Amino acid sequence: MKMITIAAAVLTLCLLASPALAGEEMDQSHVDHSTMDHSTHSDTVRPAPSASETTTPAASGETVTAKVNGLVCDFCAQSIRKVFGKQAAVETVKVDLDSGEVVLGMKKGQTLDDETVGKLIRKSGYALVGIERTGGA
Amino acid sequence: MTFISHAAPLAACVAWAVLAPVADARPVSYAGGWTAMQLNNGDYSSLHVHYSPTAFDSVGLYVERNWSDDIQFTGLQYNRLLKRWNGPASQGNLYLKLVAGQADPFGNAGSELAGIAGFSADWETRRWFTSFETRATDFPGNQSVSHSGRFGVAPYIGDYGDLHTWLMLQVDNQPDAAEPVTTTPLIRFFKGVQMVELGYTIETEELLANWIIRF
Numbered sequence: 194m195k196m197i198t199i200a201a202a203v204l205t206l207c208l209l210a211s212p213a214l215a216g217e218e219m220d221q222s223h224v225d226h227s228t229m230d231h232s233t234h235s236d237t238v239r240p241a242p243s244a245s246e247t248t249t250p251a252a253s254g255e256t257v258t259a260k261v262n263g264l265v266c267d268f269c270a271q272s273i274r275k276v277f278g279k280q281a282a283v284e285t286v287k288v289d290l291d292s293g294e295v296v297l298g299m300k301k302g303q304t305l306d307d308e309t310v311g312k313l314i315r316k317s318g319y320a321l322v323g324i325e326r327t328g329g330a
Numbered sequence: 331m332t333f334i335s336h337a338a339p340l341a342a343c344v345a346w347a348v349l350a351p352v353a354d355a356r357p358v359s360y361a362g363g364w365t366a367m368q369l370n371n372g373d374y375s376s377l378h379v380h381y382s383p384t385a386f387d388s389v390g391l392y393v394e395r396n397w398s399d400d401i402q403f404t405g406l407q408y409n410r411l412l413k414r415w416n417g418p419a420s421q422g423n424l425y426l427k428l429v430a431g432q433a434d435p436f437g438n439a440g441s442e443l444a445g446i447a448g449f450s451a452d453w454e455t456r457r458w459f460t461s462f463e464t465r466a467t468d469f470p471g472n473q474s475v476s477h478s479g480r481f482g483v484a485p486y487i488g489d490y491g492d493l494h495t496w497l498m499l500q501v502d503n504q505p506d507a508a509e510p511v512t513t514t515p516l517i518r519f520f521k522g523v524q525m526v527e528l529g530y531t532i533e534t535e536e537l538l539a540n541w542i543i544r545f
Contacts, residue, residue, distance in 0.1 A: 263416025265456055270490045271523055271544060272360035272385065290456065290490050293418060317360060318385040320416035 254284055254299040259310055260322040264293050269319070276317045280305060293322075356542075357409035357425055357450070358388045364545040365390075371514075372536030373398035373504075378407060386411040392429050392446075398507070401469045403444055405431020415453075422453040433469050442470040456487050459496060477503040482518070494520040500529065500538075509533045 264270065270288035273295050277286045282305055285298035295314070297305070305313075307324050314321040359365045359382040366379045373396060380390025392407040407429040415422035426449060433444035450463035459482035466475045482498035496518035503511050516529025516538055523545070529538035 261416075262418050263414070263421040265419070265421045265454055267490055267494065267520060267522055268356060268359075268544065269421070272363070275360050275363065288490055316385060318411070318414055318416075322418075 253301040254328070255304050256327045257297040257299060257305065257310060258325045258327070259295045259297070259314060260324070261293055261295055261314055262320040262322055264288065264290055264295075264319060266290075272317050273314075273319070276313050280313070356423075356452075357427060358382050358386060358411045359544055361385050365542065366545075367542040368540065370537070370539045372531055372534050372538075380407065380409065392431070394446075396469070399467070399469050399472050399474075400436040401444070401472075402434040402436070403429075403431055403446075403469065404434075405429045405445070407446075420453065420455045422451070424451045425449065427465075435470055439470070444469045457484050458482070459484075459498065474504070474506050476505075491522060494518075496520065498527075498529075502531075514538050 261273075264273070267290075270290060273288050274286045277283050277295070277297060282299055282303035283297050284300045285296075287296040287298075288294075289296065297310075299305070310324055311321045357365075357367075357378075357380065359380075361382060361384050363382050364379070365382070365388070366377070368378075369376045374394050376392065376394040378390060378392045380388040382388040388409045390407055392403075392405050394401075394403040396403065407427065409428075410426045411423060412426050413422075413424040427447065429446040431444060432441045434441045445468045446465060448463060448465040450461065452459070452461040454460070459480065461480040463478045464475065465478070467473065478500060480498050480500045482496045484494060484496050486495070488494050498516050498518060500514040500516060501511065502514070512531050512533045514529045514531040516527050518525065518527045520526075523543060525540075525542040527538065527540040530536070531538060
């Protein structure tokens with residue numbers, strides 16, 4: 194069984210030493226997200242796990258994008274989805290772990306004000322950094 | 331119950347937990363969420379099913395069959411997220427866990443009140459993971475404190491919904507055990523609301539198998 198341990202240790206070291214991984218780490222820490230092209234890692238290129246996780250914001254409603262600190266894993270994303278999915282005004286919820294953004298597609302003619310969005314983020318255990326709104330005119 | 335006698339070591343453990351860079355098994359879910367988590371190692375198998383009324387608290391049933399202490403324990407567990415640090419690409423947590431219940435020693439001895447108290451802390455990014463947990467048990471005829479720490483790395487970073495893989499090394503310290511310090515390399519698979527861990531403790535040649543599901 195010591196072979197398993199040795200193999201795991203060697204694999205770990207190899208992965209840590211990988212130039213590709215080192216480059217990825219650097220990219221994440223230095224790229225200005227506002228200038229990034231998200232088309233390459235959009236959730237829309239893969240099947241959506243459930244209807245409530247629809248990843249394309251509603252075409253006719255407002256899109257609310259909340260920048261959130263503390264989103265590091267799928268459990269975090271699930272929490273956000275559950276909390277905002279219960280809101281009557283919310284049509285779709287997308288959580289982007291790469292950018293730390295929660296993108297809410299609102300139903301036509303409906304919205305959540307900044308105070309409510311911030312309250313729900315904090316209630317979920319995370320920290321709101323900022324909110325941007327587009328569409329919904 | 332002799333938790334008072336554990337006050338000093340617990341205080342030391344809290345200080346250690348706060349000072350050490352650490353991580354956890356997330357004993358609290360989102361408001362309204364249910365979680366089932368099962369842990370199996372060489373000393374015990376446990377099942378914890380809890381409900382989170384808020385994102386900072388959870389309460390539920392805890393059952394443990396402990397071969398190390400020859401105890402079957404059944405109790406009510408309360409978990410509290412004491413502090414969370416949310417960074418732009420990281421998250422740190424400090425949790426308190428309290429369990430009170432009944433211990434049934436193997437054999438003919440009668441059941442007795444018993445309890446478990448623990449602190450766990452974690453810090454993680456999407457690449458790195460580190461955690462620490464201390465656990466004090468007050469079982470019939472055996473009070474003990476144990477510690478566990480982990481360090482892990484994700485060899486790749488997946489998107490939400492992908493299969494995530496972590497390679498981890500767990501180090502346990504049980505001062506009263508025949509092997510006071512043990513090391514367990516393990517692999518964690520994480521997809522959506524499900525998590526599975528498989529490992530092998532080198533010194534005791536025992537398997538580790540854990541899983542968590544959130545609803």
